[in-house]
Amino acid sequence: MSSASPDFLVVWPDPPAADLARTLDLAGYRWKAVASPDEALEHEPAGGWAGAVVTCDQNPEGAWAFCRALRRRDALPCPILLLISGAELGQLEMRDDAFDDFCLTPFHPRELEARLRHLTFSEGAVTRAELIEYGGLVLNLETYQATFEGHSLDLTFMEYELLKFLAQNPGKVFTREMLLSRVWGYEYYGGARTVDVHIRRLRAKLGEEHANLIQTVRSVGYRFGQSRWNG
Amino acid sequence: MLEQQEQQRDYVLRTVEERGVRLVRLWFTDILGNLKSFAISPAELENALIDGMTFDGSSIEGFSRVQEADVLAIPDPNTFEVLPWADPKGTEARVFCNIHNLDVTPFNGDPRQVLRRNLDAAVEKGFSFYVAPDIEYFYFAPPKPGETPQPLDEGGFFDLTTSDMSTSLRKETIRTLETMGIPVEYSFHEDAPSQHEIDLRHTDALTMADSVMTFRLAVKEVAAAHGVHATFMPKPLEGVQGSGMHLHLSLFRGSDNAFYDESDPYNLSTTAKSFMAGLLRHAAEITAVTNQTVNSYKRLVPGFEAPVHISWARNNRSGLIRVPVPKKGNPLATRIEYRSPDPAANPYLAFSVLLAAGMKGIAEGYELPVEADANLFEMDDTALTKLGIGQLPQSLSDALNLMERSELVHDALGEHIFEWFLRNKRNEWRGYKTQVTPFEVNRYLRSL
Numbered sequence: 001m002s003s004a005s006p007d008f009l010v011v012w013p014d015p016p017a018a019d020l021a022r023t024l025d026l027a028g029y030r031w032k033a034v035a036s037p038d039e040a041l042e043h044e045p046a047g048g049w050a051g052a053v054v055t056c057d058q059n060p061e062g063a064w065a066f067c068r069a070l071r072r073r074d075a076l077p078c079p080i081l082l083l084i085s086g087a088e089l090g091q092l093e094m095r096d097d098a099f100d101d102f103c104l105t106p107f108h109p110r111e112l113e114a115r116l117r118h119l120t121f122s123e124g125a126v127t128r129a130e131l132i133e134y135g136g137l138v139l140n141l142e143t144y145q146a147t148f149e150g151h152s153l154d155l156t157f158m159e160y161e162l163l164k165f166l167a168q169n170p171g172k173v174f175t176r177e178m179l180l181s182r183v184w185g186y187e188y189y190g191g192a193r194t195v196d197v198h199i200r201r202l203r204a205k206l207g208e209e210h211a212n213l214i215q216t217v218r219s220v221g222y223r224f225g226q227s228r229w230n231g
Numbered sequence: 232m233l234e235q236q237e238q239q240r241d242y243v244l245r246t247v248e249e250r251g252v253r254l255v256r257l258w259f260t261d262i263l264g265n266l267k268s269f270a271i272s273p274a275e276l277e278n279a280l281i282d283g284m285t286f287d288g289s290s291i292e293g294f295s296r297v298q299e300a301d302v303l304a305i306p307d308p309n310t311f312e313v314l315p316w317a318d319p320k321g322t323e324a325r326v327f328c329n330i331h332n333l334d335v336t337p338f339n340g341d342p343r344q345v346l347r348r349n350l351d352a353a354v355e356k357g358f359s360f361y362v363a364p365d366i367e368y369f370y371f372a373p374p375k376p377g378e379t380p381q382p383l384d385e386g387g388f389f390d391l392t393t394s395d396m397s398t399s400l401r402k403e404t405i406r407t408l409e410t411m412g413i414p415v416e417y418s419f420h421e422d423a424p425s426q427h428e429i430d431l432r433h434t435d436a437l438t439m440a441d442s443v444m445t446f447r448l449a450v451k452e453v454a455a456a457h458g459v460h461a462t463f464m465p466k467p468l469e470g471v472q473g474s475g476m477h478l479h480l481s482l483f484r485g486s487d488n489a490f491y492d493e494s495d496p497y498n499l500s501t502t503a504k505s506f507m508a509g510l511l512r513h514a515a516e517i518t519a520v521t522n523q524t525v526n527s528y529k530r531l532v533p534g535f536e537a538p539v540h541i542s543w544a545r546n547n548r549s550g551l552i553r554v555p556v557p558k559k560g561n562p563l564a565t566r567i568e569y570r571s572p573d574p575a576a577n578p579y580l581a582f583s584v585l586l587a588a589g590m591k592g593i594a595e596g597y598e599l600p601v602e603a604d605a606n607l608f609e610m611d612d613t614a615l616t617k618l619g620i621g622q623l624p625q626s627l628s629d630a631l632n633l634m635e636r637s638e639l640v641h642d643a644l645g646e647h648i649f650e651w652f653l654r655n656k657r658n659e660w661r662g663y664k665t666q667v668t669p670f671e672v673n674r675y676l677r678s679l
Binding site: 072143144145152154155156157158159160176177185190191192193194197200201203204205207 | 235238239241242243245246249250308309310311312313315359361409410411412413414415432433434435438483484485486
């Protein structure tokens with residue numbers, strides 16, 4: 001990673017807004033606009049991208065998919081700066097892990113430059129938690145394995161993703177819609193009830209005595225672990 | 232979507248590595264509802280997940296015709312599960328497959344693809360289809376040819392433990408199901424000797440069809456490990472009630488139950504009523520699919536808690552559709568219970584025709600007939616006719632005749648399965664009809 005091209009950025013979408021292109025040029029960055037994660041991979045310089053600039057305004061779904069794809073890769077993590085309008089800020093909630101910094105649009109060129117400097121300077125600091133632990137539950141994000149009190153839990157992919165999301169945010173109450181959009185991010189045959197079905201399956205796998213690790217909050221949704229308030 | 236698929240593949244491959252899975256079973260279902268499986272090594276899995284595995288479809292009854300023999304099994308990574316009953320020396324996992332033609336279009340002979348197509352059609356109308364089955368089955372001593380099945384808890388087989396044996400089998404089965412992510416709502420010993428019922432919690436219909444396949448295998452595996460035979464035969468014993476698979480059905484629109492309407496006296500929405508009307512109007516023609524064996528029709532007789540008449544009611548267990556009153560008036564639990572299917576049905580095809588019939592009712596705005604809350608078994612035919620209440624087909628042959636004329640079933644199943652099913656089941660009927668039964672010998676040999 002130390003051999004990363006210090007100033008080579010990947011930009012999504014392709015083509016970027018004219019003012020973004022101009023700002024990057026003026027600030028002396030080399031950059032490449034791409035339309036997909038695959039393209040980002042294809043054009044990636046030998047040392048990896050110094051950073052990514054993702055504009056969330058036109059196609060938020062696409063933007064998040066792009067961010068997640070960058071995050072998922074095993075090697076060469078690249079810090080992500082998100083450009084987003086004030087009206088869309090709600091999108092950031094519970095997606096902390098999908099970007100490193102953001103900048104409101106319309107942006108001021110100086111602010112964007114400053115943020116990019118910080119972002120690419122601190123690139124080594126992009127870390128991801130390897131383990132999530134709560135009570136007897138351990139999720140290893142590296143190996144995708146979940147154990148409870150030392151026993152392996154055999155989870156399907158979506159069960160694992162749901163448990164990971166909940167365990168990363170203990171005590172917080174989530175609505176079904178929130179979970180569906182943050183964990184699934186796409187429509188399945190089940191619609192919003194899919195969440196309930198997966199919660200039940202998780203409870204079944206955790207075993208009867210630990211089923212209350214995931215609590216139903218009446219007419220709201222679900223909470224993992226103890227409530228913050230009466231913890 | 233594509234990215235998610237890739238992530239799911241990663242997850243599966245990584246799990247195989249981490250858990251030391253030695254064998255991955257690729258599961259799919261033939262037209263009659265038999266679970267088929269072939270095993271691959273972990274090394275082959277990555278390729279299988281991306282490109283699928285080609286196999287000779289003509290080796291599966293009802294799949295391919297000889298000239299178009301090869302088909303492609305593409306695993307659905309979301310269904311990947313480690314099998315709890317596998318050999319301790321080598322962990323095994325299973326994954327359900329969708330069957331495709333070599334050009335990757337869905338294969339018309341694959342029941343899972345048929346259900347997906349029907350669910351897609353409902354999704355297009357804004358509905359997701361949810362199913363919760365109550366599945367009944369029997370435990371017997373290992374069957375011997377020509378002998379009446381021997382229940383476990385009538386003494387004889389397990390003299391020391393008798394009824395405890397089958398109860399502990401059921402409990403172990405439930406544990407197995409729960410570790411496979413199939414939550415159980417209730418379970419109990421049924422009326423008949425050695426008969427048990429396990430009720431599964433509702434899920435979307437595709438997941439549930441997969442779960443029913445897993446369920447049937449899990450019940451048999453757990454029983455077999457104790458030298459017991461579990462059977463889903465609809466009517467294994469004369470004179471006691473048979474095994475049904477009552478299906479609790481509901482439609483959701485987003486996170487709302489589309490069957491619920493607070494302002495209706497029954498709390499049933501127009502959608503629910505039209506859906507029920509669709510089921511009632513098409514009940515006779517879909518019965519060959521929901522009750523697909525000769526033996527199924529020995530269960531659908533008066534006097535054994537199985538439906539005979541095509542009617543509905545809130546709390547009348549003699550009708551075809553019951554509308555249970557949800558616990559604590561929970562709107563989300565609003566559902567209807569369709570009571571004729573049996574556990575020998577192919578769940579993918581049964582759910583497909585039920586959904587198609589209900590959706591037809593919604594599309595055409597069918598009117599729901601009046602509730603039949605009297606005990607229908609006590610009414611004579613004239614009274615029933617006056618009420619406009621018909622009967623379910625009396626035999627597999629009747630059911631097939633009705634199905635053959637049904638455009639609805641034809642469209643729901645598609646030409647390939649429709650044709651093959653009729654042909655196969657007519658053969659089954661012919662095989663049955665040409666038998667001379669003990670009933671006939673006992674009744675006629677001396678007197679005629």
